[in-house]
Amino acid sequence: MKLLSLVAIAALSTFSFASGLASEAKKAGLKPIPQSQSEILKLVDDSNNPITDAKIELGKKLYFDPRLSKSSLISCNTCHNLGAGGADGVSAAIGHKWTANPHHLNSPTVYNSVLNAVQFWDGRSPHLEDQAQGPIQAGPEMAAPKELVVQRVTSIPAYVDEFKGAYGDNVKITFEKIADTIAVFERTLITPSRFDDFMNGKDDALTKAEKEGLKTFMDKGCTTCHNDIGIGGTMQPFQIANKYKFAKTGDFKGDANGMVKAPTLRNIEETAPYFHNGKIWSLQEAIKEMGSVQLGITINDKDAASIETFLKSLTGEKPQIIYPILPPSTNSTPKPDAM
Amino acid sequence: MKLLSLVAIAALSTFSFASGLASEAKKAGLKPIPQSQSEILKLVDDSNNPITDAKIELGKKLYFDPRLSKSSLISCNTCHNLGAGGADGVSAAIGHKWTANPHHLNSPTVYNSVLNAVQFWDGRSPHLEDQAQGPIQAGPEMAAPKELVVQRVTSIPAYVDEFKGAYGDNVKITFEKIADTIAVFERTLITPSRFDDFMNGKDDALTKAEKEGLKTFMDKGCTTCHNDIGIGGTMQPFQIANKYKFAKTGDFKGDANGMVKAPTLRNIEETAPYFHNGKIWSLQEAIKEMGSVQLGITINDKDAASIETFLKSLTGEKPQIIYPILPPSTNSTPKPDAM
Numbered sequence: 001m002k003l004l005s006l007v008a009i010a011a012l013s014t015f016s017f018a019s020g021l022a023s024e025a026k027k028a029g030l031k032p033i034p035q036s037q038s039e040i041l042k043l044v045d046d047s048n049n050p051i052t053d054a055k056i057e058l059g060k061k062l063y064f065d066p067r068l069s070k071s072s073l074i075s076c077n078t079c080h081n082l083g084a085g086g087a088d089g090v091s092a093a094i095g096h097k098w099t100a101n102p103h104h105l106n107s108p109t110v111y112n113s114v115l116n117a118v119q120f121w122d123g124r125s126p127h128l129e130d131q132a133q134g135p136i137q138a139g140p141e142m143a144a145p146k147e148l149v150v151q152r153v154t155s156i157p158a159y160v161d162e163f164k165g166a167y168g169d170n171v172k173i174t175f176e177k178i179a180d181t182i183a184v185f186e187r188t189l190i191t192p193s194r195f196d197d198f199m200n201g202k203d204d205a206l207t208k209a210e211k212e213g214l215k216t217f218m219d220k221g222c223t224t225c226h227n228d229i230g231i232g233g234t235m236q237p238f239q240i241a242n243k244y245k246f247a248k249t250g251d252f253k254g255d256a257n258g259m260v261k262a263p264t265l266r267n268i269e270e271t272a273p274y275f276h277n278g279k280i281w282s283l284q285e286a287i288k289e290m291g292s293v294q295l296g297i298t299i300n301d302k303d304a305a306s307i308e309t310f311l312k313s314l315t316g317e318k319p320q321i322i323y324p325i326l327p328p329s330t331n332s333t334p335k336p337d338a339m
Numbered sequence: 340m341k342l343l344s345l346v347a348i349a350a351l352s353t354f355s356f357a358s359g360l361a362s363e364a365k366k367a368g369l370k371p372i373p374q375s376q377s378e379i380l381k382l383v384d385d386s387n388n389p390i391t392d393a394k395i396e397l398g399k400k401l402y403f404d405p406r407l408s409k410s411s412l413i414s415c416n417t418c419h420n421l422g423a424g425g426a427d428g429v430s431a432a433i434g435h436k437w438t439a440n441p442h443h444l445n446s447p448t449v450y451n452s453v454l455n456a457v458q459f460w461d462g463r464s465p466h467l468e469d470q471a472q473g474p475i476q477a478g479p480e481m482a483a484p485k486e487l488v489v490q491r492v493t494s495i496p497a498y499v500d501e502f503k504g505a506y507g508d509n510v511k512i513t514f515e516k517i518a519d520t521i522a523v524f525e526r527t528l529i530t531p532s533r534f535d536d537f538m539n540g541k542d543d544a545l546t547k548a549e550k551e552g553l554k555t556f557m558d559k560g561c562t563t564c565h566n567d568i569g570i571g572g573t574m575q576p577f578q579i580a581n582k583y584k585f586a587k588t589g590d591f592k593g594d595a596n597g598m599v600k601a602p603t604l605r606n607i608e609e610t611a612p613y614f615h616n617g618k619i620w621s622l623q624e625a626i627k628e629m630g631s632v633q634l635g636i637t638i639n640d641k642d643a644a645s646i647e648t649f650l651k652s653l654t655g656e657k658p659q660i661i662y663p664i665l666p667p668s669t670n671s672t673p674k675p676d677a678m
Contacts, residue, residue, distance in 0.1 A: 064422055072428050078412075083403055083665045089411050090675045098437035098677070270667045282670050323660040326422045328609040331621050336429045338437070 021211055022199050028218045029227030032199035033192045033316075043229070044114045044187045049129055049180050051187060054166040059185030061162070061324045062178060067152045069142035071096060072336030076182060079107040079135070082321055085270025086111035086189065091278030092250070095135075096143035097338075104250030106278035111318070112266045114187045116233035121276045122255045123235045128183035133175065146175035151334050153178060158327030191267060191316025198313075206313055213310025216303050221295050225262040231314065232264040239293045240275060250277055266314045283308050360550055361538050367557045368566030371538035372531045372655075382568070383453045383526045388468055388519050390526060393505040398524030400501070400663045401517060406491045408481035410435060411675030415521060418446040418474070421660055424609025425450035425528065430617030431589070434474075435482035436677075443589030445617035450657070451605045453526045455572035460615045461594045462574045467522035472514065485514035490673050492517060497666030530606060530655025537652075545652055552649025555642050560634050564601040570653065571603040578632045579614060589616055608651045622647050 034040055045051050062068060066075040074095060079088045086109035092100045093107040105121055113119065119131035135141040136149060153159050154173050163171045166181065195214075197205035206214070217223065225236040238260035254260040260276060273279065274286040284304040291299035299307070373379055384390050401407060405414040413434060418427045425448035427433075432440040444460055452458065458470035474480040475488060492498050493512050502510045505520065534553075536544035545553070556562065564575040577599035593599040599615060612618065613625040623643040630638035638646070 061422075066420070066423070067428070071433070073417075073433060081405070083663050084405070085667065089406070089668065090677060094410070094412060094677055100677075272668060281674065318664050321662040323662045324422050325657050328424065329428065329611060335620065338429060338433055338439075 021215065022201075022203075025199060025214060025218065025223075028223040030199065030218075030223060030231065031227075031229045032196040033190060033229060035192075035196075035200050040190055040192075044190060046127070046129075046187070049184060051184050052166065054162070055181055055184040056188055057324075058159075058162045058166050059181040059183070060321070061159075061326055062153075062182050063185050064324050065326050067326075067329065067333070067336075068136055068144060068149055068178075069096065070144045070148065070336075071338040073338060074142050076110075076132075076135070079141070080110035082110070082189070082318070085109055085267045086113075087271045089272065091273050093141065095141035096139065099140035101140055102250075103252040104277045105252060106273065106276060108261075108263055109267060109271050110186055111189050111191050111316070112230060112264050113189070115190075115228075115230035115264065116261065117230075118233075118235060118261060121252065121261050123259065123261050124255065128186050129176075129180045132179035132182045132186070136175075136179070148334055149178060150175055152329075155330055155333040156327050157330070188319060191318055193266065193314050193316035195310075195313045196316075206310075209306070209309050210313045211310075213306040213308070213313075216306045217310050220291060220297065220299060220303065220307070222290070222307070225294070226265050230264045231266055232262040234262060235259040236262045238262075238276075240289070243293060252276055265311055266316055269312045269315050283311065287311075360554065361540075361542075364538060364553060364557065364562075367562040369538065369557075369562060369570065370566075370568045371535040372529060372568060374531075374535075374539050379529055379531075383529060385466070385468075385526070388523060390523050391505065393501070394520055394523040395527055396663075397498075397501045397505050398520040398522070399660070400498075400665055401492075401521050402524050403663050404665050406665075406668065406672070406675075407475055407483060407488055407517075408435065409483045409487065409675075410677040412677060413481050415449075415471070415474070418480070419449035421449070421528070421657070424448055424606045425452075426610045428611065430612050432480065434480035435478065438479035440479055441589075442591040443616045444591060445612065445615060447600075447602055448606060448610050449525055450528050450530050450655070451569060451603050452528070454529075454567070454569035454603065455600065456569075457572075457574060457600060460591065460600050462598065462600045463594065467525050468515075468519045471518040471521045471525070475518070487673055488517060489514055491668075494669055494672040495666050496669070527658060530657055532605065532653050532655035534649075534652045535655075545649075548645070548648050549652045550649075552645040552647070552652075555645045556649050559630060559636065559638060559642065559646070561629070561646070564633070565604050569603045570605055571601040573601060574598040575601045577601075577615075579628070582632060591615055604650055605653045605655055608654050622650065626650075 034043060041051065063076045066072050066078070068075060079093050079095070080086050081088060088107045091106060092104040094100050108121070114128060119125035119128060120134070125131040125134065136144055137146065150173060160173065163173050163177070167177070171177065194205045225234070226232045228234070235255065236259060238254055238258070268283065272283065273281045274283070280286045280289060284301070287304045287307050288299045291297045373382060380390065402415045405411050405417070407414060418432050418434070419425050420427055427446045430445060431443040432446040447460070453467060458464035458467060459473070464470040464473065475483055476485065489512060499512065502512050502516070506516070510516065533544045564573070565571045567573070574594065575598060577593055577597070607622065611622065612620045613622070619625045619628060623640070626643045626646050627638045630636045
């Protein structure tokens with residue numbers, strides 16, 4: 001009887017601690033990706049551009065199609081590689097004619113980007129439908145004028161048919177409609193992790209070390225900026241842009257108020273190098289730097305390692321992507337222009 | 340009774356014609372991809388580097404991994420895009436630092452490349468295991484020294500584990516072993532088409548127009564070079580290299596004897612532009628040019644259109660590729676070097 005009681009108490013106490021930690025995390029502003037597909041759909045859908053299977057499938061093709069770039073060599077997936085954490089793994093994005101981003105900005109991950117409150121490092125875009133229009137046109141990225149993109153897509157009968165299937169026979173295939181369709185695909189790129197299981201009530205989804213890391217993450221104040229379902233994704237006052245400006249890594253100053261989008265920490269293990277300028281490669285070093293520059297504290301090696309352990313529990317399950325077979329160009333498809 | 344007989348005779352006569360055409364095609368040297376998976380495996384396997392599921396899966400990851408390039412931006416799939424007919428859709432391949440192929444050579448398709456008798460336009464490589472070593476190292480392509488590739492791969496524990504799973508715990512991960520593994524994946528990229536169904540006995544797999552096109556294709560002499568299972572893939576005397584040399588499209592002269600590999604015509608609809616220098620974009624124009632330069636005949640518009648109709652029946656079913664999630668780099672992974 002006595003033994004049984006002790007076990008019961010121990011179990012209860014573990015439960016309380018866990019439940020306590022999850023509820024503490026919720027108080028600190030952290031929220032999980034919901035468990036059910038229907039709840040996730042509700043979270044990521046937009047009534048202005050509702051998600052349908054036909055749009056997802058077409059959007060996936062367009063996302064992977066390099067013919068959306070002037071050269072026909074660069075697709076959305078080139079810099080936001082779905083096999084590589086949704087990013088490109090280099091400091092500054094490199095695009096058309098091997099041009100580095102002129103502000104030395106690092107490509108953010110496309111995974112969970114729908115959870116961001118705003119898009120781009122300076123938050124200038126309100127949603128993915130708008131954001132997707134930027135890199136396609138930007139000179140140092142895909143460098144394609146709107147008209148060229150529309151001409152390429154409409155010259156390919158299979159694409160025209162798919163647009164009709166997705167939006168009805170009277171669809172007008174505009175540049176904006178193309179971007180909208182890519183955005184629908186991107187909205188589906190959600191990666192639930194063990195952290196979400198934990199927050200949704202599965203106490204043993206995190207190891208003891210990861211739970212300790214979560215506690216350290218909160219105790220140090222990281223949740224000030226990295227919170228909500230995205231664990232980041234909102235505009236925050238950012239000191240590092242000023243610091244790094246002097247390190248000759250670009251002239252990026254954030255938005256008009258010097259605010260910068262705190263990146264999501266989901267899949268952070270897969271998306272080195274870190275910061276807007278991709279200048280730090282080690283996750284522990286990045287954690288310490290954030291403590292120093294943003295929080296004005298010193299995070300020691302042990303705590304940085306502990307936080308890193310927690311952050312790795314944010315590596316999520318990626319949606320399975322069947323690599324799309326793109327419809328062939330025709331004689332009327334505008335030719336690649338790589339020069 | 341009379342009607343029945345007529346129908347029977349008509350059916351018989353169709354059958355004879357069809358059977359006659361397939362057998363004529365076989366006499367002309369055309370051979371189908373076999374029907375059964377086991378026969379296909381026998382066709383593409385190599386006892387020196389036998390195909391296994393573990394090697395295919397690892398080879399697929401390596402094929403899609405841009406970290407095999409110096410910049411970490413270019414993968415095998417960049418120029419041999421499995422969504423775009425296994426090629427890149429530009430005239431001359433463009434690689435590291437946006438460098439065009441110095442001989443203005445066009446990227447050949449990777450689909451069915453195992454069926455080629457030799458690899459590269461000048462046939463200098465005997466098989467895919469050897470071929471795969473070339474572009475990874477070539478300065479204008481992926482530009483990665485052997486040692487760098489090995490360092491990148493061995494710095495990633497998940498890759499080391501997969502190599503052990505594929506080759507045993509004592510595997511030595513060399514550059515050659517990496518190329519071997521990529522080649523195994525490539526060996527599986529076979530695309531059976533309606534033409535193969537036809538040649539394997541399914542008479543109605545081709546339309547009447549496609550059968551007529553096949554007949555024209557043979558009558559004009561195209562099967563002189565484009566034959567066997569690959570419908571191409573062997574070294575042939577090639578006049579066009581000389582002709583195009585004067586058009587300032589590179590200095591390519593073929594092998595020591597001026598021979599050039601006749602490309603496979605499988606999926607040709609998806610792999611414009613055409614010829615070793617990618618100078619012709621229209622398939623009908625390419626057909627006429629080949630008649631003129633290679634066969635010394637004029638192929639009129641009607642016959643060129645008919646041959647094109649047949650060639651489109653060679654567009655095959657692609658193996659379904661689940662886009663691989665690549666294992667993350669570590670602090671010891673050599674950094675990208677884009678400059």
